[in-house]
Amino acid sequence: MxxxxxxxxxxxxxxxxxxxxxxxxxxxxxxxxxxxxxxxxxxxxxxxxxxxxxxxxxxxxxxxxxxxxxxxxxxxxxxxxxxxxxxxxxxxxxxxxxxxxxxxxxxxxxxxxxxxxxxxxxxxxxxxxxxxxxxxxxxxxxxxxxxxxxxxxxxxxxxxxxxxxxxxxxxxxxxxxxxxxxxxxxxxxxxxxxxxxxxxxxxxxxxxxxxxxxxxxxxxxxxxxxxxxxxxxxxxxxxxxxxxxxxxxxxxxxxxxxxxxxxxxxxxxxxxxxxxxxxxxxxxxxxxxxxxxxxxxxxxxxxxxxxxxxxxxxxxxxxxxxxxxxxxxxxxxxxxxxxxxxxxxxxxxxxxxxxxxxxxxxxxxxxxxxxxxxxxxxxxxxxxxxxxxxxxxxxxxxxxxxxxxxxxxxxxxxxxxxxxxxEGVVTDAVRRQVGQSALTRTESAMNETPREVLVALTKDLDDGRERSLVAVAADLVRPDDGRVVVVRFEEVPDQVPLTEDAAAQSPADRSYEARIEALAAELGVDIEADEIVSHDTKHAVVNFARGRGVDAVVAEHEPLRLRSRLFGDPIDWVVRHAPCDVLLVDNLGYDSPERVVLSGDGGPYPPRAVSVAAAVAAASGGDVVLRQPANPKMTEQYERTVGEYQAELSQLLSVSVRSEPLRADGGRPQEPDVVVRRGPDRGLRNVRFADRPTAPSPRCTTITVYPHGSRRPGFAQRLLERLTF
CATH class of the missing domain: 1.20.1740.10 (Amino acid/polyamine transporter I)
Structure with missing residues (x-):
């Protein structure tokens, strides 16, 4: 030149x-x-x-x-x-x-x-x-x-x-x-x-x-x-x-x-x-x-x-x-x-x-x-x-x-x-401030261990999937000797009156209670079983969570059916109206996971997702693996700042933490046992950012964390996180 x-x-x-x-x-x-x-x-x-x-x-x-x-x-x-x-x-x-x-x-x-x-x-x-x-x-x-x-x-x-x-x-x-x-x-x-x-x-x-x-x-x-x-x-x-x-x-x-x-x-x-x-x-x-x-x-x-x-x-x-x-x-x-x-x-x-x-x-x-x-x-x-x-x-x-x-x-x-x-130096300066703000919120989230978690069973599950949901909730409350409330929700048509006959226990109900009692002894956590019959399951879940004052709801992620597509996703409604955090589980089995991947979406790791990943890893003595989408345009300063943020995040957790960036060529990393990730932000779903390879679909249980509205960062903050990270 x-x-x-x-x-x-x-x-x-x-x-x-x-x-x-x-x-x-x-x-x-x-x-x-x-x-x-x-x-x-x-x-x-x-x-x-x-x-x-x-x-x-x-x-x-x-x-x-x-x-x-x-x-x-x-x-x-x-x-x-x-x-x-x-x-x-x-x-x-x-x-x-x-x-x-x-x-x-x-x-x-x-x-x-x-x-x-x-x-x-x-x-x-x-x-x-x-x-x-x-x-x-x-x-x-x-x-x-x-x-x-x-x-x-x-x-x-x-x-x-x-x-x-x-x-x-x-x-x-x-x-x-x-x-x-x-x-x-x-x-x-x-x-x-x-x-x-x-x-x-x-x-x-x-x-x-x-x-x-x-x-x-x-x-x-x-x-x-x-x-x-x-x-x-x-x-x-x-x-x-x-x-x-x-x-x-x-x-x-x-x-x-x-x-x-x-x-x-x-x-x-x-x-x-x-x-x-x-x-x-x-x-x-x-x-x-x-x-x-x-x-x-x-x-x-x-x-x-x-x-x-x-x-x-x-x-x-x-x-x-x-x-x-x-x-x-x-x-x-x-x-x-x-x-x-x-x-x-x-x-x-x-x-x-x-x-x-x-x-x-x-x-x-x-x-x-x-x-x-x-x-x-x-x-x-x-x-x-x-x-x-x-x-x-x-x-x-x-x-x-x-x-x-x-x-x-x-x-x-x-x-x-x-x-x-x-990128400009101001971008890195803002990125550092965004990272520090996220770390402060994460530290606060780590000190707010759930005392009571509701496991909402909204459909018939086999014993293994039922156990997985309860085990997830048990790992969340175990650090503070909390309680898990497992409720099986049954929905009946509107024309069927809610009489005592509808609420009468069947042999299946008694078998369910026995299984939950056995899980309490196996997992070493106080677990309470209950059953609710209603005309609208999603309202029943939210009403129960509000009435009991639970700290989180754990439920299995349901695929959208035709009715859901036409009249709205009931799970989405629960997420938006629940008085607490909601954890939706794509359930492929959950048994003492040793490799817990905390999946990022291009911004700082969400505090509630971090606390969930740490609790799951701590319960089984496993590791938390920090994973972010690969960015082919990442500068040396960008990489250094993100590395410093991840190092400070690791110091907040009481478990072993490792970093594992996704490969830019789309290569598949080592398979995890459980993936914990943030639920998509409704206001940012259609916002397009820098082209980055998406994470490969995990072949394991995935826990998607939806924090309560009071804990979610505003649109401007989320947009700033996406732009700087």
Missing amino acids: KELERDLGLPSVFAISIGAMIGSGIFILPALALEVAGPAVIVAYALAGLLVVPAALSKSEMATAMPKAGGTYIYIERGMGPLLGTVAGVGTWFSLSFKGALALVGGVPYLLLLFDLPLQPVALGLAAVLILVNVVGAKQTGRLQVAIVVVMLAALGWFAAGSAPSVQQANYAGFFDAGLGGLLAATGLVFVSYAGVTKVASIAEEVENPGRNIPLGILGSLAFTTVLYVAIVAVLVGVTDPGSVAGSLTPMAVAAEATLGQAGVVVVILAAILALVSTANAGVLSSSRYPFAMSRDKLAPPSFSAVSDRFGTPVASITLTGAVLLVLIAFVPILDIAKLASAFQILVFGLINVAVVAFREGNAEYDPEFTSPLYPWVQVFGVVTAALLLTQMGSTALLGAVVITLGSVVWYVLYARSRVRR
Whole structure:
């Protein structure tokens, strides 16, 4: 894999960062912001600069830890996983392309003050030149950027110094008439003026001494540009009559004409054209690196990561970005789209702050040369204020951000998902928290040994299957010398009255009671036998369990018959309405099991299933075998975290515990004696997760555990468990 040449020094970094900011923010947006906030637009620019600081600090830190081409995409992808990395990469790529096109279209009206030229052809011509310059190489791009920024700053400085003496205090009257709402709305609008401050991080792979030059370039340019913005906007408001600039396409030219005459207009026009061309140039440079970085991570086609032997630049990536830029200029109302893209940029800045927390709290290798001060409060401030600013962008902007996000998700699912085997550090951090929460619940479940268990015999069974059900219940209550209540439920048709004759004991009933009495002596557990006749077995089971206050119901799993399919599964009804846990047994015999498999379904082992497996194994001196579906995309970190979780789980149990992952090729492991598993979650049955080989059908008794509703985790928690495990 070819690497990009590190040939951008601090002057180029500083110039690229400033050039990426000073454009539409000073030559276009003040007129729009004045309509929203009036003279308080000055404070809006200062406040917006302050709100960018958390993202600037976070991005500086991550850029020194990962000086790779791609910037925002790299940090979010590594921190939060390839899905959100794709969202950030595609969204930021579009956002920067939109802003570049806006800068060119916004700069042409200044040029039209001097020459009678068609807007779109001129903008397209400028775009083509910038694309060609970026194809030639980053060194030439950096040198051009330095020259542009020097000339532009000189012109803006002359405007500010020459116009300051003409400031009229009366123009600041009614400073806060628009109120807090107007101020925040203007802040959200001009926030995009600073969005380019972190663009340099996207070309970090080409920066000399990134540990020093990237933080200095980002933070220094932000401070400088904030002061410059506030000073120039203050002068602009002070030298123009209230309302004369609001809504103008060339607000800086209007202000220069009022104080410096025609010479001032010419200078401002020169500065505007240079500034907006500079913004577009930086946009092409940085946005083209997003497809490049995504391609190297297999989230985009491989052609975008090819570096030209002749120019040393990613020509395909630059060409694609340039094509998008040209299409936007030619066919799209760019100002509206730029506002939509800006809303997404604010969202990405919020994600950047979250990514820093993920790296710091996760277990990934992360060693930045520069660290953000006041962690994590700066990052929390950044996330909260980003959410606040998004509320000020309007419904159209938010809808646009949603569309970009959904499009990125579709691209990831259709193209990238099958090609990557990575996850973000935040996923592992959440997985660890999910595992710890499950362990806490498991420890609590281990201390809640059932005192009384109901064995519900709902159909005629042979002696062996009857004994198996009773033996399961006996093993559950044995640790606390509990009791097993074995009840044979008989259902009679509704037209048959429940009289004393129906309840009279038969020889079969007396034989049943004798068998249960013999089992009590054999198993060494207090066992009580009973018989109930009813018109509805499922209601009778639930009513008996509720009346006796039993801790669990053990019953044989019945296959669905035609009546069950038409009118509902009675066992499913019992599971949903029982006042306690329900254990359904696929009964193939149960006799001192020595190999008890605790079967996972891709999440942490359910606490009640763990306690059942431990009780069954302890009763016969057997082992508990931890089994999980094989995941062909399991990363080393994933495997390590799951191993640590299983080790901690083993320490909670008083029996021997071994781990046995299912083979990815579907091979059959050693046969167990008993399998204990969690019952399927009704809300998650149709949710499809990563493709994994399913467990082979066991050739032994299977105990399916359905915890009572009060013990079941909520849908959101179960979904989180499935996604992280």
